[in-house]
Amino acid sequence: MQNSMIKKLSILSPILILILWEMLSRFHIIDERLFSSPLLILKVMLPLLISGELLFHMWISIKRIILGFLLGAVPGMVLGLSMGLFPFVRSFFQPLVSATFPIPKLALMPLILIIFGLGEVSKLVIIALGVFYLVLINTMSGVLNIEQIYLDVAKNYGAGKKEFYLTVAFPGALPMIFAGFKVAMGTALLLIVAAELSAAKAGIGWMIWRAYDMFDIETMFSALIVMSFLGFIFSYGLDLIEKLVIPWKNTEAE
Amino acid sequence: MPCHDTYIIKLENVSKVFKLDSSYIKALEDLNLSIYNGEFLCIVGPSGCGKSTLLRILAGLEEHTSGNLTIKREPSDKPLNSMVFQGDSLFPWMTVIDNASYGLKMQGVSKKERYEIAGEYLSKMGLEGFEKAYPHQLSGGMRQRVSVARAFASDPEILLMDEPFGSLDEQNKIILQQELLKIWEETRKTTIFVTHSIDEALLLGDRVIVMTTIPGKVKSVIEVNLSRPRDFSEIRSDSTFIALYQKIWRELREEVISDAVKTNL
Ligand SMILES: Nc1ncnc2c1ncn2[C@@H]1O[C@H](COP(=O)(O)OP(=O)(O)O)[C@@H](O)[C@H]1O
Ligand SMILES: [Mg+2]
Numbered sequence: 001m002q003n004s005m006i007k008k009l010s011i012l013s014p015i016l017i018l019i020l021w022e023m024l025s026r027f028h029i030i031d032e033r034l035f036s037s038p039l040l041i042l043k044v045m046l047p048l049l050i051s052g053e054l055l056f057h058m059w060i061s062i063k064r065i066i067l068g069f070l071l072g073a074v075p076g077m078v079l080g081l082s083m084g085l086f087p088f089v090r091s092f093f094q095p096l097v098s099a100t101f102p103i104p105k106l107a108l109m110p111l112i113l114i115i116f117g118l119g120e121v122s123k124l125v126i127i128a129l130g131v132f133y134l135v136l137i138n139t140m141s142g143v144l145n146i147e148q149i150y151l152d153v154a155k156n157y158g159a160g161k162k163e164f165y166l167t168v169a170f171p172g173a174l175p176m177i178f179a180g181f182k183v184a185m186g187t188a189l190l191l192i193v194a195a196e197l198s199a200a201k202a203g204i205g206w207m208i209w210r211a212y213d214m215f216d217i218e219t220m221f222s223a224l225i226v227m228s229f230l231g232f233i234f235s236y237g238l239d240l241i242e243k244l245v246i247p248w249k250n251t252e253a254e
Numbered sequence: 255m256p257c258h259d260t261y262i263i264k265l266e267n268v269s270k271v272f273k274l275d276s277s278y279i280k281a282l283e284d285l286n287l288s289i290y291n292g293e294f295l296c297i298v299g300p301s302g303c304g305k306s307t308l309l310r311i312l313a314g315l316e317e318h319t320s321g322n323l324t325i326k327r328e329p330s331d332k333p334l335n336s337m338v339f340q341g342d343s344l345f346p347w348m349t350v351i352d353n354a355s356y357g358l359k360m361q362g363v364s365k366k367e368r369y370e371i372a373g374e375y376l377s378k379m380g381l382e383g384f385e386k387a388y389p390h391q392l393s394g395g396m397r398q399r400v401s402v403a404r405a406f407a408s409d410p411e412i413l414l415m416d417e418p419f420g421s422l423d424e425q426n427k428i429i430l431q432q433e434l435l436k437i438w439e440e441t442r443k444t445t446i447f448v449t450h451s452i453d454e455a456l457l458l459g460d461r462v463i464v465m466t467t468i469p470g471k472v473k474s475v476i477e478v479n480l481s482r483p484r485d486f487s488e489i490r491s492d493s494t495f496i497a498l499y500q501k502i503w504r505e506l507r508e509e510v511i512s513d514a515v516k517t518n519l
Contacts, residue, residue, distance in 0.1 A: 149339060149341070149342070149343050150343075150345060152310075152315050152337075152339065152343075153337075153339065153343050153345070153356075155314075155315060156313055156314075156315060156335070156336065156337045157333070157336065157356050157357040157360045157404075157408060158333055158357070158360040158361065159360050160360075163359075163360060167345070167348075167356070167359075168345070171345070171347035171348075172345075172347065174347070246347070247388070248346050248347045248348075248388040248389075248390065
């Protein structure tokens with residue numbers, strides 16, 4: 001009973017906020033031109049949705065996020081696994097990673113534009129860069145933190161290098177790899193907006209910036225809503241994949 | 255009874271020193287011991303005296319610092335040893351059957367065959383129907399059975415067991431001890447079984463080794479002249495059992511007390 005009460009509350013709060021927002025702007029307590037109102041936004045957003053414009057921009061951004069994510073996550077995972085497994089690889093790359101990881105990826109945007117031009121590639125590269133480091137660092141520490149007992153078992157039962165890689169190191173690091181994916185996805189969403197600021201002609205991020213140029217607050221809010229929806233489906237998708245790939249992950253304490 | 259001149263493992267003056275950052279721990283010192291082919295050898299000793307270290311050296315997971323370790327083996331495709339580790343050692347990411355057949359997989363046995371062999375040991379350990387479960391879905395006692403099945407399934411020359419039933423409740427322990435003896439009597443594998451329970455050592459072993467406190471060495475070797483198969487419900491009132499129990503208990507007490515005196519000085 002308590003539980004259903006709590007659930008109802010969590011549905012109630014957003015509705016209350018929306019009503020309050022509508023009221024405040026109706027009675028001019030907040031500036032309608034800056035903060036708009038839920039009904040005004042709906043009035044702009046519905047046609048955008050029906051005409052397919054919103055979906056089109058959404059699709060462009062989704063493609064960029066997924067491609068950029070893969071472009072960063074796959075090499076990050078491979079290098080992270082290798083750095084975790086082989087001390088000589090770790091010694092070689094560790095200083096490079098430590099030196100370049102702290103650079104805010106946004107600060108690299110201009111350089112990336114100069115190198116890769118104004119096209120699609122630089123948008124993918126900036127996302128990939130942000131994703132790469134987070135996945136790499138999580139994967140490496142996932143491998144390094146595999147409990148000693150599992151290494152002992154593998155050795156005692158005669159696992160060779162390749163078998164150890166496949167049966168212990170990789171599955172043992174998977175939970176940390178997924179933790180890395182989730183953090184990296186947040187970063188990818190952040191970077192897509194920045195990437196679409198410069199030299200884009202479409203995408204949700206681009207919509208936000210164009211709405212800014214045109215002082216079109218309602219379109220901007222519509223894009224923000226889509227953005228938050230994207231964040232939701234990507235994290236939901238990752239959770240789903242995680243459940244499929246790591247069926248052994250305990251939901252209780254582990 | 256095993257024949258006492260065919261040793262399979264011989265330790266001569268084996269010592270093990272762990273090097274820490276700024277100090278050393280001498281875990282084993284001049285340990286001498288012969289282990290015979292086909293015997294069930296139990297090792298008891300105060301906790302922290304180097305029992306696990308000794309097993310890990312026998313398993314090749316740790317190098318001894320000095321002395322000689324000889325392991326005799328005839329040419330065979332069987333693995334030399336399999337260890338049942340102290341505490342949880344199943345891979346959480348593998349199902350019960352994949353865990354139990356891990357050793358066989360490493361030996362290159364086909365999936366069908368290794369599932370068959372491992373499945374047999376699992377059902378011997380009372381785990382039929384749990385093959386597809388993951389370790390976190392099992393109780394501690396069931397997980398321990400899987401690791402025993404894993405060790406047997408890989409069919410080694412020597413079985414090493416490090417307090418395998420140490421954390422189990424009494425009922426589970428008795429059932430597993432009986433199941434273990436049943437399988438052991440079928441296979442007669444050389445088994446080295448570390449325990450902190452005198453009772454368990456006498457129920458299972460052909461010989462019991464009592465170790466000193468750290469640095470561990472052999473304090474005494476006790477022959478357990480109790481016939482097999484052993485009836486657990488009767489054996490505890492056997493006069494030989496009682497006499498041996500008291501003998502080992504006194505030896506262990508000496509060690510624990512001497513240790514307490516040492517640390518209080
Ligand atoms: N890897 C290690 N590094 C340093 N010291 C260790 C290590 N393994 C065991 N020791 C020490 O060696 C001693 C014996 O440990 P162990 O063999 O686990 O004892 P037991 O199994 O008899 O309880 C203990 O003092 C322990 O702290
Ligand atoms: Mg121990």
